[in-house]
Amino acid sequence: xxxxxxxxxxxxxxxxxxxxxxxxxxxxxxxxxxxxxxxxxxxxxxxxxxxxxxxxxxxxxxxxxxxxxxxxxxxxxxxxxxxxxxxxxxxxxxxxxxxxxxxxxxxxxxxxxxxxxxxxxxxxxxxxxxxxxxxxxxxxxxxxxxxxxxxxxxxxxxxxxxxxxxxxxxxxxxxxxxxxxxxxxxxxxxxxxxxxxxxxxxxxxxxxxxxxxxxxxxxxxxxxxxxxxxxxxxxxxxxxxxxxxxxxxxxxxxxxxxxxxxxxxxxxxxxxxxxxxxxxxxxxxxxxxxxxxxxxxxxxxxxxxxxxxxxxxxxxxxxxxxxxxxxxxxxxxxxxxxxxxxxxxxxxxxxxxxxxxxxxxxxxxxxxxxxxxxxxxxxxxxxxxxxxxxxxxxxxxxxxxxxxxxxxxxxxxxxxxxxxxxxxxxxxxxxxxxxxxxxxxxxxxxxxxxxxxxxxxxxxxxxxxxxxxxxxxxxxxxxxxxxxxxxxxxxxxxxxxxxxxxxxxxxxxxxxxxxxxxxxxxxxxxxxxxxxxxxxxxxxxxxxxxxxxxxxxxxxxxxxxxxxxxxxxxxxxxxxxxxxxxxxxxxxxxxxxxxxxxxxxxxxxxxxxxxxxxxxxxxxxxxxxxxxxxxxxxxxxxxxxxxxxxxxxxxxxxxxxxxxxxxxxxxxxx
Numbered sequence: 001x002x003x004x005x006x007x008x009x010x011x012x013x014x015x016x017x018x019x020x021x022x023x024x025x026x027x028x029x030x031x032x033x034x035x036x037x038x039x040x041x042x043x044x045x046x047x048x049x050x051x052x053x054x055x056x057x058x059x060x061x062x063x064x065x066x067x068x069x070x071x072x073x074x075x076x077x078x079x080x081x082x083x084x085x086x087x088x089x090x091x092x093x094x095x096x097x098x099x100x101x102x103x104x105x106x107x108x109x110x111x112x113x114x115x116x117x118x119x120x121x122x123x124x125x126x127x128x129x130x131x132x133x134x135x136x137x138x139x140x141x142x143x144x145x146x147x148x149x150x151x152x153x154x155x156x157x158x159x160x161x162x163x164x165x166x167x168x169x170x171x172x173x174x175x176x177x178x179x180x181x182x183x184x185x186x187x188x189x190x191x192x193x194x195x196x197x198x199x200x201x202x203x204x205x206x207x208x209x210x211x212x213x214x215x216x217x218x219x220x221x222x223x224x225x226x227x228x229x230x231x232x233x234x235x236x237x238x239x240x241x242x243x244x245x246x247x248x249x250x251x252x253x254x255x256x257x258x259x260x261x262x263x264x265x266x267x268x269x270x271x272x273x274x275x276x277x278x279x280x281x282x283x284x285x286x287x288x289x290x291x292x293x294x295x296x297x298x299x300x301x302x303x304x305x306x307x308x309x310x311x312x313x314x315x316x317x318x319x320x321x322x323x324x325x326x327x328x329x330x331x332x333x334x335x336x337x338x339x340x341x342x343x344x345x346x347x348x349x350x351x352x353x354x355x356x357x358x359x360x361x362x363x364x365x366x367x368x369x370x371x372x373x374x375x376x377x378x379x380x381x382x383x384x385x386x387x388x389x390x391x392x393x394x395x396x397x398x399x400x401x402x403x404x405x406x407x408x409x410x411x412x413x414x415x416x417x418x419x420x421x422x423x424x425x426x427x428x429x430x431x432x433x434x435x436x437x438x439x440x441x442x443x444x445x446x447x448x449x450x451x452x453x454x455x456x457x458x459x460x461x462x463x464x465x466x467x468x469x470x471x472x473x474x475x476x477x478x479x480x481x482x483x484x485x486x487x488x489x490x491x492x493x494x495x496x497x498x499x500x501x502x503x504x505x506x507x508x509x510x511x512x513x514x515x516x517x518x519x520x521x522x523x524x525x526x527x528x529x530x531x532x533x534x535x536x537x538x539x540x541x542x543x544x545x546x547x548x549x550x551x552x553x554x555x556x557x558x559x560x561x562x563x564x565x566x567x568x569x570x571x572x573x574x575x576x577x578x579x580x581x582x583x584x585x586x587x588x589x590x591x592x593x594x595x596x597x598x599x600x601x602x603x604x605x606x607x608x609x610x611x612x613x614x615x616x617x618x619x620x621x622x623x624x625x626x627x628x629x630x631x632x633x634x635x636x637x638x639x640x641x642x643x644x645x646x647x648x649x650x651x652x653x654x655x656x657x658x659x660x661x662x663x664x665x666x667x668x669x670x
Contacts, residue, residue: 474498
């Protein structure tokens with residue numbers, strides 16, 4: 001299962017294991033591989049290649065490939081061992097070493113290894129080598145001939161690499177810290193959950209001795225391997241009154257009566273009396289995941305009972321239960337029929353006694369042909385967080401957020417870096433109703449296994465003052481709205497001194513929109529460089545221009561070529577300012593007008609002014625303003641604002657200059 005990173009094994013090799021090389025090592029390695037014991041499989045594929053089992057940090061020596069070809073009795077065995085070793089390491093999440101072995105298998109011409117370059121690219125991406133990964137995926141696309149889903153996946157990986165490079169260049173406002181106490185011990189530690197007064201998590205840490213001998217079977221007529229049972233078993237643990245952030249915490253294994261079963265991914269009902277959990281058998285016959293319910297009786301959890309067919313469907317997996325913080329809905333992940341493919345998110349109405357209604361697929365807005373897992377819903381913000389490996393992201397499973405109410409959902413938004421990493425990021429539990437603080441699990445700092453991290457959303461304080469442009473006096477009651485990527489819409493009003501203060505949870509694409517009745521609205525835009533190093537952003541004083549319907553406003557420095565309607569380049573700069581006014585005030589409709597002095601005939605000037613007004617409108621249309629918001633009119637010299645001649649017919653150049661003007665007026669602001 002992709003969601004449970006539990007492939008941490010302590011293999012007790014027989015005393016004769018060191019002598020098992022060549023064909024014998026291959027048989028044993030294959031049995032381990034078929035049983036998904038990838039750590040052990042890798043050790044035996046190394047034996048096939050006469051490599052020391054201790055290969056942590058292994059660097060492929062110079063000319064290794066040629067040397068192995070010379071000493072290996074069969075080229076096929078050599079290529080098989082290299083590819084299988086790379087694959088075992090990758091599936092064990094040891095991307096560092098897997099990358100090196102795939103770099104060798106990329107050169108193999110046998111079609112059996114045609115996907116090698118795809119997996120090489122995945123390892124490069126997981127190792128933060130995004131540009132090299134893109135090249136690997138592009139090479140794979142150009143060479144791969146099979147008709148399957150690998151090409152679309154490679155294209156998705158390329159898009160993800162490009163997205164990741166951008167995200168890591170401009171980190172988002174989250175503080176992520178790995179728990180450094182005994183919660184993160186040997187094995188995987190994941191699926192944090194918040195109970196009434198306890199912190200729950202799942203761990204595959206050792207729980208006893210090395211166990212009894214266990215027989216691994218590769219199938220009828222195939223070799224069998226005897227090994228010691230692994231002491232690494234998924235189990236639910238609880239931290240009592242200690243803070244999970246403390247240097248040392250008291251951890252207790254939850255006493256759940258499910259013999260020979262592994263348990264994981266618990267969630268606690270808001271009433272604190274009901275636990276839902278995932279469980280599965282350690283033997284092949286009971287490997288399907290099912291969701292169980294346990295109730296608190298006299299301070300202890302009762303023997304769990306499997307949920308009904310609304311949740312658990314024979315022959316399919318159901319796992320990762322989640323209860324909304326208001327106790328109204330039950331969400332889980334399943335590969336049952338009726339989904340989009342892989343694991344989908346499903347939900348059901350949750351009754352007070354823990355029973356549920358029929359499960360409903362959460363739809364294509366959320367689910368993809370790949371896997372969606374580990375959902376968490378915040379009723380206060382109407383936000384759903386979940387993990388997916390089927391969308392553009394940083395790599396592996398990423399967290400995504402959608403807004404909705406179980407009827408309609410917005411498009412999922414990647415939570416970005418550093419909330420997400422190049423590896424798997426999955427399971428979220430909030431400490432508050434808004435989700436500002438909580439816990440996640442991720443293998444970002446581990447070679448193989450999930451660990452628990454504390455996450456806090458940081459906020460940027462934005463302060464400023466709004467003035468009247470004419471009087472330069474403070475404007476009270478102006479509405480200030482923060483807009484931008486991943487910013488929940490929020491508005492505040494200026495106080496009697498024109499001052500506003502608000503907090504935003506994003507450091508990119510930030511705009512402050514200021515508006516007040518009978519004034520032109522304005523936007524202030526901030527770039528990443530202004531935001532990234534600030535915890536408080538003090539904007540410059542911003543003034544709003546008064547707006548009066550049908551009152552002409554002169555656009556200064558609008559000039560035309562002589563005896564022409566063609567705009568000069570400097571005039572376009574002024575019109576760009578008007579364009580911004582139209583953008584900041586999307587409801588206003590305006591008339592653009594042009595005026596002349598009285599040199600020339602009335603007909604000539606009327607025609608020239610009309611063409612000049614239309615030139616201004618055409619320019620704004622070319623910038624994207626729609627026709628329904630613009631009209632134009634030429635007035636010639638019919639509306640002078642100053643005398644063209646002084647007394648006794650003396651010419652008045654200053655007056656003529658004032659009359660040769662371009663104006664706009666607001667016709668409507670509705």
